Amino acid sequence: MSTAKMIFHGSDIEKICEVYQLKPEEIVKFGANVNPLGLSEHVKEQLAGRLDILSSYPDRDYTSLRSIISEYCNIPVEFILPGNGSSELIALLIQERNPKHTLILGPTYSEYSRELSFSGSTQEYYHLREEDNFVLDVDDFCRTLDGKYDFLILCNPNNPTSSAISINNLRRIVSFCNERNIFVMIDETYVEFAPDINEITAVSLTREFTNLMILRGVSKFYAAPGMRLGYGITGNLEFLKKMKEKQVPW
Numbered sequence: 001m002s003t004a005k006m007i008f009h010g011s012d013i014e015k016i017c018e019v020y021q022l023k024p025e026e027i028v029k030f031g032a033n034v035n036p037l038g039l040s041e042h043v044k045e046q047l048a049g050r051l052d053i054l055s056s057y058p059d060r061d062y063t064s065l066r067s068i069i070s071e072y073c074n075i076p077v078e079f080i081l082p083g084n085g086s087s088e089l090i091a092l093l094i095q096e097r098n099p100k101h102t103l104i105l106g107p108t109y110s111e112y113s114r115e116l117s118f119s120g121s122t123q124e125y126y127h128l129r130e131e132d133n134f135v136l137d138v139d140d141f142c143r144t145l146d147g148k149y150d151f152l153i154l155c156n157p158n159n160p161t162s163s164a165i166s167i168n169n170l171r172r173i174v175s176f177c178n179e180r181n182i183f184v185m186i187d188e189t190y191v192e193f194a195p196d197i198n199e200i201t202a203v204s205l206t207r208e209f210t211n212l213m214i215l216r217g218v219s220k221f222y223a224a225p226g227m228r229l230g231y232g233i234t235g236n237l238e239f240l241k242k243m244k245e246k247q248v249p250w
């Protein structure tokens with residue numbers, strides 16, 4: 001069978017087995033960047049001991065979940081919007097923001113571009129360069145941003161380069177965008193893999209700026225993509241409320 005034109009996601013095990021005539025146990029997975037250490041034993045025990053919760057609908061406001069996330073991120077509980085993985089929140093944020101001109105820091109996760117293609121936004125990439133070790137030149141980046149865009153997408157640390165922007169540089173970028181009415185989406189799906197989260201997370205900036213939302217989840221570091229749990233963090237409570245209104249309940 002010719003595989004030249006087959007395009008599928010690296011975590012689509014059923015498809016890979018079919019195309020390459022393999023059994024699932026013959027595959028070593030590198031396609032989804034999920035922590036190879038797997039789900040923690042503690043999480044397994046807690047889940048196994050509480051299976052009866054599947055028989056009831058969850059609290060629509062996720063009060064207890066949001067309070068745990070608030071403690072984990074050291075951020076007010078009202079800044080948090082849980083979602084069906086960060087994927088749901090990427091889609092919802094773009095839909096609600098409805099940008100006209102988007103700049104994406106690349107090369108990066110292709111889902112941003114796919115979601116943007118459903119909106120009316122133009123999309124352009126500012127590419128990190130291998131010869132710079134994928135380190136961002138913030139001055140040049142801000143010059144590019146100036147005057148042309150109303151939406152910026154950053155993945156930090158970035159998939160696939162694994163390079164990260166420091167909190168000081170993030171503050172410069174978000175502040176620059178704030179003065180120019182550019183909303184910033186920062187995908188921190190991989191942030192827990194960083195040697196020091198505090199060096200690169202933009203969570204503290206949500207207390208200072210309302211032009212940003214951070215997205216996180218448990219799929220990668222906590223090895224739980226099947227749980228479909230992500231969360232957004234923003235100090236822009238009006239925007240968060242609008243996103244929540246559009247969300248499918250539960």
Ligand SMILES: Cc1ncc(COP(=O)(O)O)c(C=O)c1O
Pocket residue numbers: 032033084085086087088109155159187189216217218219225229230
């Ligand atoms: C950068 C990035 N963001 C988001 C996602 C989607 O994660 P989730 O399982 O939380 O929807 C992925 C998955 O590959 C990713 O690489």
